[in-house]
Amino acid sequence: KAGVTQTPRYLIKTRGQQVTLSCSPISGHRxxxxxxxxxxxxxxxxxxxxxxxxxxxxxxxxxFSGRQFSNSRSEMNVSTLELGDSALYLCASGGxxxxxxxxxxxxxxxx
Amino acid sequence: xxxxxxxxxxxxxxEGDSAVIKCTxxxxxxxxxxxxxxxxxxxxxxxxxxxxxxxxxxxQRIAVTLNKTAKHFSLHITExxxxxxxxxxxAASRLGGNTGKLIFGQGTxxxxxx
Numbered sequence: 001k002a003g004v005t006q007t008p009r010y011l012i013k014t015r016g017q018q019v020t021l022s023c024s025p026i027s028g029h030r031x032x033x034x035x036x037x038x039x040x041x042x043x044x045x046x047x048x049x050x051x052x053x054x055x056x057x058x059x060x061x062x063x064f065s066g067r068q069f070s071n072s073r074s075e076m077n078v079s080t081l082e083l084g085d086s087a088l089y090l091c092a093s094g095g096x097x098x099x100x101x102x103x104x105x106x107x108x109x110x111x
Numbered sequence: 112x113x114x115x116x117x118x119x120x121x122x123x124x125x126e127g128d129s130a131v132i133k134c135t136x137x138x139x140x141x142x143x144x145x146x147x148x149x150x151x152x153x154x155x156x157x158x159x160x161x162x163x164x165x166x167x168x169x170x171q172r173i174a175v176t177l178n179k180t181a182k183h184f185s186l187h188i189t190e191x192x193x194x195x196x197x198x199x200x201x202a203a204s205r206l207g208g209n210t211g212k213l214i215f216g217q218g219t220x221x222x223x224x225x
Binding site for chain 2: 042043044045048050058090092094098099100102103105
């Protein structure tokens, strides 16, 4: 089985812009979770989608949003980018046995 | 709120020695505890996990123990090797509809000196 894939791998944006990141889970997995990883805050949960519905949400502002499509692929969107949004954004794919498998991440730099 | 504390933040051992990383969780409803290893520039990889109905689980040189009463769980690596050098993260979640919501510890940077 192919692993979790994320696109793009690297992004450079300027403050005020918006960005969309994509995640394709492992075939057959219906859950996709998103995390933000920074040196200062570590790994923080953003939200989880399951069968096209947001099932859980972390403590991030409304500028962070997501969605999931019928093929389980998920996108997350960050609007009105701030310098502090610079981070590695990881998605995780979850199947029937509760394990979460991570993608390679998208490195977002906000200038 | 939900929180996971992880210690130590850095750990340096000689090759062949054992390493222990400890975590404490705050949400008493947590019942699933995975451990991830993240090498520099790579994705976190699941190395072992434990559910709350089990007190200990072992996989070759890696073992995890869980004390539900104290809300502690630990990772034990025996006979460490240089390739064990990485950042290790503990996490906690609830099985079922909340498994996708992992609350992570701050990470432990393990250095194994040859």
